Amino acid sequence: MGLNKKNTLHILHTNDLHSHFEEMARIATGLKQLRLELQKQGYPVVTVDLGDHMDRMRLQTEATWGQVNVDVLNETRYDFVTIGNNEGLTFPRPKFNELYRNAAFSVICANLLDAKTKQPPPFLRSYTITKYGDFTVGWIGVTASFPEVYKLLGFITLDPTRVVAEQVASIRPYVDIIIVLSHVGYQWDVEMARNIDGIDVILGAHTHTYLAEGERINHTLVCQTGKFGQNIGHVTITYDKLKKTICKLEARCLPTHLYKPDGKVERIVDRHRRHAEQVMGEVVARLEYDLPVSWEEESPLGNLLAAGLRSWVDAEIGIVNSGTLLFSLEKGNITRKDILSLCPHPINPCRMKLTGEQLLDILEESLNEEIIKKQIQGFGFRGKVLGCLCVDGADIYYNPLAPVGRRIVRVEVQGRPLRKKQLYSVGTIDMFTFGIVFPTFQKGLGTKFYLPEFLRDVLEKQLRTKEALEKSLNRHWYAE
Template structure:
């Protein structure tokens, strides 16, 4: 037996249901596996989560099972979950997601409170063995305790949990690989503070690490987003010295590989079935609902009113940039709603003072806010857009620097010292675009329903629709 052996790890992350990349990824995995195994070298194929994204019709219509079929077909051996699997799927759907998986889901920090253990569809760790190499595999996902709790899960803080796992696993394996959907900053922290992990394969923050990074003896790698690249980590294990002699990382360009006809045909079939399934009627509309990101619209007011109603708040706020397609008078399908509001965003309620509410409204009408490009935090649009409001009438002076002159809350003048309950979107709690909202009190998140599922109910409310046709933002000439 040779003194060294070579391990290749092919990894993807944050594909986000970009099925157009998946066929080429499958070819990349297959061709490289065949090439390296023909040389007597070892290969592992892994995905680090957020493979599924419910903005795609195939994912939405199958509750992610189309993604699992693609992972199966592509020859993946190990995966962990991301927040898009963990907190955009209701618990019963996540429990069923991997029933037909031919790979192992490795996930150590998600607990089912009913049993006090990880769910039965996951393994806390795995050991992949060849005659001359034993690889321990761990997996963790980003911990969002309030969200997971609302969905019926408990998420553990990963660092201390991983310390225990590594200490138990290290004596029994040659190499430890961590599948981490925590994000690049946390991966760097783990590399500095967690001894005994040879490779951290990352995700979540969409960092594209061309050659990986070596931190405190650990190789950190991440491939970017949307399946544009497949990561390749190469390890040389020294059997005599019992250590990793070489560790390197690179990115392979997915588009440079040919698509796989069998998988292309499968995806076309899935697309047709998904379109048909989502073509069911969600609601009948009596009006046309147009969109605009730069001015008040009835549709924006309806979304704000829907959030206010859902959260039983006094005021509703929702930026028009959330609305990506108009809805026409007549039959509205679930597919129409998905195209209109594809975000994995949930309602929330927060308490702020009248003074804080005034600041939010004042900031929301500034041109730099309306036209600000947005990325991340579940947002699937392009710009913030005008702020849709409900429970409010706002008089404002137009111009290059608009200024609010007067605000009424449910027919009464805004009281700067009073506390108001505001129904809005969870995104504002994280991106700090409106600090007054992010710093508010008594925040409550509403899961699992997303915006489109709420609209499917509120668009049938004829009184809510009729009220939203009346302007709430009332322009005045500059003084």
């Protein structure tokens, strides 16, 4: 039996769009054109998204709880999607349960279980098997596992590598090809390709890796298209039914800018934008005076957020970096849109215990100019630079001219001298628990995350509180 169009499958894929709607309109044109051209030639075509299609930093996604993204996915005619951490972790559980209620596509994810039922939520499939021409394909989906955080939303997340290995062993006898829809990151994808026999293609996401022609690892092709909708991925698989083997497996990335925006998608996004402007135009606070923020030195708006974190998690000390606040607030009405623009990060409050000595290490390190100006990417951060540390509940006296490592003169916690061996409860942000910039935060004990609230929820509460606004004008850093 010769090779023909009945044994060739074309897969079009995207990943990590993060609500870049301006690119989605071009992607829609590209996917529609490619699909039509290939289908006219008689080829089956499947379109998939690998997660983090949504990002609540964008106005339309925030105001519609992701429904604008689902509408775009529907119009673009995706067949399968898996979920990323931005879908799984940034939506309150009731909103996540409703997220895909209008979806015209299947959502596949095998390692996310309901904590009560120990089964996937009703709208998730662990895998699916489909037939194309003369061969059958098994599709398995997995997402990045953050067990402690997902637990707070009522989920259990299983190790994705173990789950994929189990799923492959289970369905391999019944399919000719296995494709993994992965939102676990390039390194994990490479490990799966090396250690799990029977995977033909891994379509990846999460780490924003660009693989122009994919990467062959053993008998597996690993693919990923970068980030923010800059490229469309295209994988071609030809299967020889007589020899029971894949005889052609190729991947390429097509720049999205090659395509004109799709008018239907533009109208969907614009319709949701107009609605979002109304929803997010709600006035949530009114300022009687300006609240400036500085990334280089202590400022009232930074102090306000640090105090809010301390209060929110009931800690002795609050610590946050000023770079989480993107601009100063002027006197007058503050809307939900203002707060979203000011603090767009999907970053959650957390509480931990640190010794006085560990706090001193962090505060000392925070004075380094390269730390203040350090550019951060990932970990939920949507700002430009880290900025200085804003503190509440403690007063820091320092000598900026002293040698590095000895600039902190003394610290007082609520009026009492800091003790090096004593444990202090600290309200801060989950980003620091990853050990970026300040590794000492990873040594914190009893870390507790607060979900689904974001930093902007803390900030909104503070902006509504007269006493908190007044206290934000108090200083906590003193140069001697």
